[in-house]
Amino acid sequence: MTQLKNSDNNKAIENEISAVTEFPVSFSIFSLARSHHRIAGQQLREAGLYPGQELVLMQLWHRDSQSQNSLSRSLRLDHSTIAKSVRRLDDAGLVTCSRSEEDKRVTIVSLTQTGREFESRVTQAWSKVEEITTENLNDEEKVQFVALAKKIAATLEN
Numbered sequence: 001m002t003q004l005k006n007s008d009n010n011k012a013i014e015n016e017i018s019a020v021t022e023f024p025v026s027f028s029i030f031s032l033a034r035s036h037h038r039i040a041g042q043q044l045r046e047a048g049l050y051p052g053q054e055l056v057l058m059q060l061w062h063r064d065s066q067s068q069n070s071l072s073r074s075l076r077l078d079h080s081t082i083a084k085s086v087r088r089l090d091d092a093g094l095v096t097c098s099r100s101e102e103d104k105r106v107t108i109v110s111l112t113q114t115g116r117e118f119e120s121r122v123t124q125a126w127s128k129v130e131e132i133t134t135e136n137l138n139d140e141e142k143v144q145f146v147a148l149a150k151k152i153a154a155t156l157e158n
Contacts, residue, residue, distance in 0.1 A: 039132055043125040054122045056085050057094065061119050065110040094118060
């Protein structure tokens with residue numbers, strides 16, 4: 001029933017939006033990103049986070065005490081987006097911010113103990129998102145999708 005309903009919704013969208021037929025790849029990426037963002041947002045809210053904050057935490061779990069600029073570069077996000085996420089994480093008690101000893105203009109972001117303890121919650125949320133996202137894909141299709149997504153991203157970044 002859900003599959004039929006989704007199929008009907010997709011057909012209605014295709015009939016209404018010319019972008020679907022005129023720009024099928026771009027519209028598919030847009031549609032996929034919106035749907036994925038919605039599902040991820042639901043899971044992350046249940047974990048107590050705003051979408052995107054988990055990426056900052058993941059970077060810090062990998063390597064703690066990074067500058068905001070380093071986080072910005074590694075996550076490919078602009079400085080204002082990182083600053084907003086870090087401020088919210090700081091307000092939530094998951095990270096602390098301090099000035100670099102070498103250069104007082106640089107803000108260093110570090111995990112708190114609570115932030116370290118959040119790792120399992122975020123991992124569970126992302127595992128659920130991954131499960132939902134790939135539910136109808138076999139292993140070969142997952143590998144193909146990742147390869148195509150990387151190829152498109154590399155083209156867009158050049």
